Amino acid sequence: MDVSAQHDASSIGHVAEVGEIMQAIAEHKGCGTSGGSGKASCGSQAGQGDLPTEIWEKVKNHPCYSEEAHHHYARMHVAVAPACNIQCNYCNRKYDCANESRPGVVSEKLTPEQAAKKVLAVASTIPQMTVLGIAGPGDPLANPEKTFKTFELISQTAPDIKLCLSTNGLALPDHVDAIARFNVDHVTITINMVDPEIGAKIYPWIFYKHKRYTGYEAAKILTDRQLQGLEMLTERGILCKINSVMIPGINDQHLVEVNRAVKSRGAFLHNIMPLISSPEHGTVFGLNGQRGPSAQELKALQDSCEGEMNMMRHCRQCRADAVGLLGEDRSAEFTTEKIMAMEVKYDAETRKAYQEKVEEERVAKVAAKQEELAELAGASSDIKVLAAVATKGSGLINEHFGHAKEFQVYELSTAGAKFVGHRRVDLYCQGGYGEEDSLETIIRAINDCHAVFVAKIGGCPKGDLIKAGIEPVDQYAHEFIEKSAIAWFKAYLDKVNRGEIEHVERGDAVIRQGALISAA
């Protein structure tokens, strides 16, 4: 059977499941709404929670869809799609830096054949790599031949790898059938507005049907096509995540309306990301001084949308050629030159055995959290605090304070530990910022946290953190994050209740805007 026939056959089987899955999505309204335990049981946050099994099966090993999975599973992007059909004021694809991580940035563009070899090389080296995405640096659907050729080659050689793509949505309605035919599991659509007046401030132009459109007209076409494409995908049972860039003063208030619009059309997850707009990136927003949101502004918007649907909080806004776990980038290990020289042995059995071990670890982690939660049961308090965690993955507190390139932030309350975001603190790229004291920038990045959990920390930063009002916690080194965070919070509450310490609110924190060093 040739590949296209295989796809046809599987898509027939697929159609039968679609109705059930869509029914399940329709019945699933938000998360954690019935238990009174906040959103800690949300599918995007932790385990299956109250997510229907059909959907959970599709997302549980996807690092970009499941917050819990991103500790354990890796993804990769292949940069086969350099062309784009719209211009965004937050994007400048001309800028490329090997040490920088943000969407649109790549070190080299690949042909579909090179991409297929890269996927095999990475999958053989990183057995927890479960997802292959095409996310630019342009728009995958403005490059349909390259995108679908890549999917075809990968489905032939590594059929266990899930496929996904990320698009601006302009060309989406034209390609929904192909997306279904190639068994693409997940599609991400970037939707920043449903009001063309607002869209005109974000998109200077689009190229559509052989014509360049600008202003209101361009934004109207774009929003119509995005929402139409979203509806067509969800009708076919293809999971859709929506990305939105939060641009203060332009669409920050409006994103609540966007959230409602995409939820009503069956989107499964909403990822509201902060605008990246450093002047040195050369984007329109960067050059005209448009600021990005603060950590608290971003969290407040995400919280206000959460009642409507699942919110994604662990997005790293990664490169279009990123490789590895979210939060680490191993793309430098897999340059075209190195890949072409590699002898690749794709061993599906070894991968499967490794992933089974990962599953055992995950089960142990969930059990540990449950145990600690049972201890907390009965405690009642309105106090909520944020805690930062230094981790290299696997859901453990296993990173030295001084080596952390990012901190994961959890909100602790009597409902448990809820992941609410991450803060990058890696050293700035050369130029401009080098002389700034890195400890000061770290404190600014986690200034809204009461504690920071680390595997180890030196005496000097420890003192400075305490002075800044952030408690360094190293007694849970190499233990599970959530279990430890809940245990610490319980002790914190006890001390407050006994009057040993006074609970005080923390201030805001700064979201890192500079170029980021991603190489290990």
Added chain:
Amino acid sequence: MPFKIIASQCTSCSACEPECPNVAISEKGGTFVIDPKKCTECLGYFDEPQCVAVCPVDNTCVVDTSLPRYQAPV
């Protein structure tokens, strides 16, 4: 006059190549070039030159004033 691509500004994104109705655009030395013999300024095909309309960098696909205007066949 046919169009040309200013190589120093071309990001090599390849957006123009498939849009050209005359197949006049190809990749050469890391950037894209327009074959002036094939370029018809999109006359007879579209209202606006496609390479200009789709190019993400302004003033990169420009008229080559050193060459004569395209003459549509009679």
